[in-house]
Amino acid sequence: MLNFQFSxxNFQFSxxxxxxxxxxxxxxxxxxxxxxxxxxxxxxxxxDGGTITxxxxxxxxxxxxAPLKVTKDPDLCGKEAPSETLLISANGEVRxxxxxxxxxxxxxxxxxxxxxxxxxxKCHFGPHVFTMVKGTDxxxxxxxxxxxxxxxxxxxxxxxxxxxxxxxxxxxxxVRKTGLVEVTCDSHPHMEGHFMVFxxxxxxxxxxxxxxxxxxxxxxxxxxxxxxxxxxxxxxxxDGRPIYxxxxxxxQEIEVPTKGMVRVxxxxx
Amino acid sequence: xxxxxxxxxxxLILISALLLIGWGGLDWAASEMGGWPEGSINPLHxxxxxxxxxxxxxxxxxxINLDRARELLVERYREEGQVLxxxxxxxCHGVGGKGDGPMSQAFRPGPVDLTAPETLARIxxxxxxxxxxxxxxxxxxxxxxxxxxxxxxxxxxxxxGIWKVLLALEELAHPGASKEGQGGEGKVPATxxxxxAGKDVYAKRCRFCHGPEGKGDGPVADxxxxxxxxxxxxxxxxxxxxxxxxxxxxxxxQTISQGVSGTSMPAWKGLLTERERWEVIQYLKSFAxxxxxxxSDPYQAVVPMSHxxxxxxxxxxxxxxxxxxxxxxQCHGKGGKGNGANAATLKDEWEFPILPANLTKGWQYKGxxxxxxxYLRFTTGLxxxxxxxxxxxxxxxxxxxxxxxxxxxxxxxxxxxRVLRPKRVEGSLPLxxxxxxxxxxxxxxxPLGGQAFVRPRWQNPSxxxxxxxxxxxxxxxxxxxxxxxxxKDVLPAEGEGKEDGLLDGTYARPLASKGKKPKALHDAVxxxxxxxxxxxKERPPFFRGDPRRPVNLWIWRADRxxxxxxxxxxxxxxxxxPDSPLSxxxxxxxxxxxxxxxxxxTWKVVxxxxxxxxxxxxxxxxxxxxxxxxxxxxxxxxxxxAGLMMSISSWAEIKLGIRD
Numbered sequence: 001m002l003n004f005q006f007s008x009x010n011f012q013f014s015x016x017x018x019x020x021x022x023x024x025x026x027x028x029x030x031x032x033x034x035x036x037x038x039x040x041x042x043x044x045x046x047x048d049g050g051t052i053t054x055x056x057x058x059x060x061x062x063x064x065x066a067p068l069k070v071t072k073d074p075d076l077c078g079k080e081a082p083s084e085t086l087l088i089s090a091n092g093e094v095r096x097x098x099x100x101x102x103x104x105x106x107x108x109x110x111x112x113x114x115x116x117x118x119x120x121x122k123c124h125f126g127p128h129v130f131t132m133v134k135g136t137d138x139x140x141x142x143x144x145x146x147x148x149x150x151x152x153x154x155x156x157x158x159x160x161x162x163x164x165x166x167x168x169x170x171x172x173x174x175v176r177k178t179g180l181v182e183v184t185c186d187s188h189p190h191m192e193g194h195f196m197v198f199x200x201x202x203x204x205x206x207x208x209x210x211x212x213x214x215x216x217x218x219x220x221x222x223x224x225x226x227x228x229x230x231x232x233x234x235x236x237x238x239d240g241r242p243i244y245x246x247x248x249x250x251x252q253e254i255e256v257p258t259k260g261m262v263r264v265x266x267x268x269x
Numbered sequence: 270x271x272x273x274x275x276x277x278x279x280x281l282i283l284i285s286a287l288l289l290i291g292w293g294g295l296d297w298a299a300s301e302m303g304g305w306p307e308g309s310i311n312p313l314h315x316x317x318x319x320x321x322x323x324x325x326x327x328x329x330x331x332x333i334n335l336d337r338a339r340e341l342l343v344e345r346y347r348e349e350g351q352v353l354x355x356x357x358x359x360x361c362h363g364v365g366g367k368g369d370g371p372m373s374q375a376f377r378p379g380p381v382d383l384t385a386p387e388t389l390a391r392i393x394x395x396x397x398x399x400x401x402x403x404x405x406x407x408x409x410x411x412x413x414x415x416x417x418x419x420x421x422x423x424x425x426x427x428x429x430g431i432w433k434v435l436l437a438l439e440e441l442a443h444p445g446a447s448k449e450g451q452g453g454e455g456k457v458p459a460t461x462x463x464x465x466a467g468k469d470v471y472a473k474r475c476r477f478c479h480g481p482e483g484k485g486d487g488p489v490a491d492x493x494x495x496x497x498x499x500x501x502x503x504x505x506x507x508x509x510x511x512x513x514x515x516x517x518x519x520x521x522x523q524t525i526s527q528g529v530s531g532t533s534m535p536a537w538k539g540l541l542t543e544r545e546r547w548e549v550i551q552y553l554k555s556f557a558x559x560x561x562x563x564x565s566d567p568y569q570a571v572v573p574m575s576h577x578x579x580x581x582x583x584x585x586x587x588x589x590x591x592x593x594x595x596x597x598x599q600c601h602g603k604g605g606k607g608n609g610a611n612a613a614t615l616k617d618e619w620e621f622p623i624l625p626a627n628l629t630k631g632w633q634y635k636g637x638x639x640x641x642x643x644y645l646r647f648t649t650g651l652x653x654x655x656x657x658x659x660x661x662x663x664x665x666x667x668x669x670x671x672x673x674x675x676x677x678x679x680x681x682x683x684x685x686x687r688v689l690r691p692k693r694v695e696g697s698l699p700l701x702x703x704x705x706x707x708x709x710x711x712x713x714x715x716p717l718g719g720q721a722f723v724r725p726r727w728q729n730p731s732x733x734x735x736x737x738x739x740x741x742x743x744x745x746x747x748x749x750x751x752x753x754x755x756x757k758d759v760l761p762a763e764g765e766g767k768e769d770g771l772l773d774g775t776y777a778r779p780l781a782s783k784g785k786k787p788k789a790l791h792d793a794v795x796x797x798x799x800x801x802x803x804x805x806k807e808r809p810p811f812f813r814g815d816p817r818r819p820v821n822l823w824i825w826r827a828d829r830x831x832x833x834x835x836x837x838x839x840x841x842x843x844x845x846x847p848d849s850p851l852s853x854x855x856x857x858x859x860x861x862x863x864x865x866x867x868x869x870x871t872w873k874v875v876x877x878x879x880x881x882x883x884x885x886x887x888x889x890x891x892x893x894x895x896x897x898x899x900x901x902x903x904x905x906x907x908x909x910x911a912g913l914m915m916s917i918s919s920w921a922e923i924k925l926g927i928r929d
Contacts, residue, residue, distance in 0.1 A: 071614070072610065147595070150657075151655065151657065153618065156502070157503060157559070158512075158513050158652050159513040160658075161512050161650050161658060162657045162660070162661050162662070163659050163662055165662060166662065169662065176564065186611060186615055187600075187611050238785075238786060
């Protein structure tokens, strides 16, 4: 049977929470969960692999978070931006949660041809949440006619910070670290995005219906993890934008059968 | 006439000579060698039986013998003395006592170099104690006592605190304590021995600011803005490596050796041997995990360096265009004064507020301002800050054009000139600060530092220089004061950072130490003159005078100019010492006129008054041919400055023309 386990990371790092994001250093510990530290991933044939599929649902009264105040470039970006921190469908399905296998050391081949894009358009990072594989390229585009800077911190430590002043300029960076990356723009403090970098291919972001699928998994026992940036407001920054609690991380222990399928659902509450 | 001029010239030479002597000229030098601690009268060398017993009780060291316990106690006093020194004395005298603290540039004469052979090494211990306890104001000979800055510390530290500081300074009283110039054998390999040696250097020199575990949380950290670096995240601003990469050992060596301009990080070149600097690098790299990760090898990430392009008009024009296109002004402002639209909201990676550099002040370029250094900043970005890399947006050649343009924004370094000479003009004096006649008067740049005399002392002043010009039409004298200020602050709120226990130390802590932006108050400036000037009149202590020698202040306040309902925008007041109340003059005596304008990160304020007021008991009188001391106080509201938290200057002088 499925074994539900709540473990909201709550580390004793004394750090001020990032604008509307989680405490950065807490993600250091999460990095271990991503299988990124001291462990290599071997790509092998997986002829008898199984599949994990499931859905993430929100339990409790539906809610829509207040829009974020925009303080610069209102002509193009408006005065408010809708919050993407908690997106729930009418049926309670949660978008933008990351589901991944913890610490998997061998499995299917990594598709290195897949392109990963992050676009800054109308002062918005899109997509709001995505995943990618270490050693592949991230293409960052500025579709706006003014300066953005994509300031990225992996596990709380700045990884890249580049200015992107020209419209339609694309900057391509090879990502060489694993972990949770927070993306901000110092020119537009309301902008934020998140992505996770893995050294294996077993990760997915939930779509509008809250669903995800991980396939071609070598049979065996695994820990499936869910990450969500958290929507629980614990304060406000000086411009009145919400500051959220640390990320929500959930675990489930499962067994993937040979050529079979296992269903894993998560509940956020 | 000739006689008079000659006499004035002589007086000037004499004054200049006295200024040159500086504090070193104070009557400190004793006839015999100090030589303490041998023969030291410091009572803390001989702790009482009770104190030793108490230590044994407190620490539970029952087995310890009394002599050892006594030694431990003295060590403990010395440690406390070191912290007291770093908290209270370092802002002027510097981390290592060389008289090179972050505020040392502001005052004339500058703070004494405690490591020089003619200071602590030659002065008897009781004399040093007296000076610290009672201050150097009113010292008997040497420079004019009014120019000495050392203040009365007994009130703050008590006798015991002062003895603790002296215990900590004993090393400096030994001739030859300075290690300048030693070493030079080059980089030290990363051995266990090097790390251990580096750890000792760190414990002796670095931990007071950077903390025992490298977290940037030493006892001094909360008093500094910007804060000392937290080494644990491996984020370093000044590198030859790409954005987000670690620094090379050579990068760290460069930063440690030359210090970080405009901050409390001193140049360690004269304080640590070359070998010690390399050793401490091996130790501080142990604070961040990344340094032991072979994937993060900084030497793989070094950016290529090329040759500068000559700064021709063509290159400058291209650089200017690039400055526009790259939108450098979004943070640094159109004129480069660090006042762009983003300036108010920027935060560093620790979520502390951070301000974009004022590119016109070369002495505030944290990573240095030679062409290569500026080139590296665009290329690599400043890790841990919002300053991004433009390596993907600019070609190498474009970056060099931008270097040339940015360099052209740098104004001349602050000079030593201390005399303001008004330009004689005909007709009424211009009230408008932008009137072109002001530009025809010679400029005097007056350096300022934090107010370090009475609580709340302040070591994070925003305004470090004011440019003054003066015009004189024979009846009236006019001054124009111009200084850089990123934000126009016109809120009336009074407040001296009184929240959150920021004032419980001898110095006030900046609100930034709590990750908060100070509430914007209002900007203001005060011109200060002695009430009485003239032959035989000793000038007052430069910070607000004393009961015997009161001062006359002309205070201009931005909030009141914005809304005259709030009171006089320019007010003449008197004060007789910083501890005494400010006494505004009666309405009938208010005769200074003026106006301030703020444009693109610059305040310009004009103050005009007739030479004579008929109230020589309250007002300075401008006699033709006279030399009149003048000092400044400046407040930057958005830096949390109000009341006694402000920038101050020591005395400069106005040399008035002789009536024709």
